Amino acid sequence: MDETKGKNDEQLAKAAGTADKGFFEPVRSMFWAPPVAACETFDLPQQVGGLKLDACGVVDGVRNAMALVWAGAGLFLCFGMIKRSF
Numbered sequence: 001m002d003e004t005k006g007k008n009d010e011q012l013a014k015a016a017g018t019a020d021k022g023f024f025e026p027v028r029s030m031f032w033a034p035p036v037a038a039c040e041t042f043d044l045p046q047q048v049g050g051l052k053l054d055a056c057g058v059v060d061g062v063r064n065a066m067a068l069v070w071a072g073a074g075l076f077l078c079f080g081m082i083k084r085s086f
Helices: 002-016 022-031 056-084
Strands: none
Touching: none
16 A cells, blocks of 8 residues: 555656656747747838837737637637538
């Protein structure tokens, strides 16, 4: 009984630790998209008054929202393909 408890505790410690978690590290970089260009202010022409637009505060939120839209659309299309296969 003590031997089994010792093995279970060892496996529990291994599952809770980070020693064996590097299996998917090379694949994880495929699901992270870096920005195409750094966010900077946009200068409007003088005909509009020479204003500067600063959308940098919104860019990350839009990126996150579009990631959810693409993931949802992909899931919806996968379920549609599964439904058509029956």
